[in-house]
Amino acid sequence: MHLDHPTTPYPHRHTYSAQPALRANGTRRALRIGLGGPVGTGKTATVAALCRALRDDLSIAVVTNDIYTREDAEFLLRNAVLPPERITAVETGACPHTAIRDDISANLEAIEDLEEAIEALDLILVESGGDNLTATFSKGLVDAQIFVIDVAGGDDIPRKGGPGITGADLLVVNKTDLAPYVGVDLDGMARDAKAQRGHLPVVFTSLATEGGVAPVRDWVRERLTAWKRA
Numbered sequence: 001m002h003l004d005h006p007t008t009p010y011p012h013r014h015t016y017s018a019q020p021a022l023r024a025n026g027t028r029r030a031l032r033i034g035l036g037g038p039v040g041t042g043k044t045a046t047v048a049a050l051c052r053a054l055r056d057d058l059s060i061a062v063v064t065n066d067i068y069t070r071e072d073a074e075f076l077l078r079n080a081v082l083p084p085e086r087i088t089a090v091e092t093g094a095c096p097h098t099a100i101r102d103d104i105s106a107n108l109e110a111i112e113d114l115e116e117a118i119e120a121l122d123l124i125l126v127e128s129g130g131d132n133l134t135a136t137f138s139k140g141l142v143d144a145q146i147f148v149i150d151v152a153g154g155d156d157i158p159r160k161g162g163p164g165i166t167g168a169d170l171l172v173v174n175k176t177d178l179a180p181y182v183g184v185d186l187d188g189m190a191r192d193a194k195a196q197r198g199h200l201p202v203v204f205t206s207l208a209t210e211g212g213v214a215p216v217r218d219w220v221r222e223r224l225t226a227w228k229r230a
Contacts, residue, residue: 021230030061030121031227032111033220034100034137036164037148039130042174042207044072046148047127049213050220051081058122058224061086061114063107065099065129072127088114096129097136104141111141123224133162144223146216150175155184158193166196170203170219177206 021028035043044064051060060082064072066089073089076082090106092099099106111124126142128135137145147168149157152175158165165171171193179186186204193202203215 021227027120028228030059030115030124031144031224032124032126032142033223034126034128034142034145035148036096036100036128036131036135036137036145036168037172038132038153041130041148041150041153042205043127043130043148044075045207046146046172046174046205046213046216047072047125048076048079048081049207050125050217051076053213053217054123054220055082059118059120060123060125061088061118061121063088063090063110063114063124063126065090065092065096065107065127067092067094067096067129072129086114086118092129096131097134100126100128100135100137100141102138104138107141123220133157133160133164136163136167143227144169146170146172148172148174151179151184151186151189152182154182155186155189156192158189158196161196165193168200169223170201170216171197172216173202173204175206175208176204177208 019029023029035047037043047062054060062076062082066072068091070089070091073087076087077084088110090099090110107126114124115121145168147164151173173189176186190202201219205215206212
């Protein structure tokens with residue numbers, strides 16, 4: 001073993017605290033909310049629905065994360081949920097959680113570019129690439145996080161726990177309209193989620209129905225109101 005070689009410190013990781021809410025000029029920066037969850041649970045569809053529900057009242061921008069593509073950003077652009085200059089993409093080149101938790105520099109740069117280009121943003125949504133139940137956002141990147149699961153993954157998902165389910169500021173159980181077809185007990189999922197999360201909120205959504213994103217929209221509005229009053 002060679003013990004006499006110089007040691008190299010680990011690279012700095014932005015995992016501690018987000019930038020102050022107030023900028024040097026006294027203005028308040030945008031609230032940053034991250035959306036994570038496994039592949040196929042409806043994260044991008046939730047982002048799109050939120051943009052449609054909030055864009056008339058709020059100034060919004062979106063950062064999407066994919067491993068080697070910009071597919072989620074292109075979906076949002078095709079559906080014209082926001083003007084193109086308000087949507088940007090990060091290609092992580094690695095496991096999605098790397099860019100939202102371990103080395104968040106690419107996402108921070110994307111956020112800073114949006115805030116520089118668009119004045120007076122109220123809200124920036126940061127969507128993670130599809131990951132597993134351990135995916136969480138660094139507190140240096142977002143101010144609050146939403147974790148999205150869906151009923152098609154099975155009604156045991158809340159019971160399995162994991163940092164995303166137990167610690168996210170909001171847990172979203174999506175695609176409730178599929179419950180009768182996949183044999184899922186929604187009441188049981190609600191009980192298990194409550195047992196895992198305690199006082200933290202859980203909402204059930206079906207984006208296939210009119211106004212299906214309303215519980216998430218209302219939660220975002222509450223967070224934004226608290227952010228502006230703080």
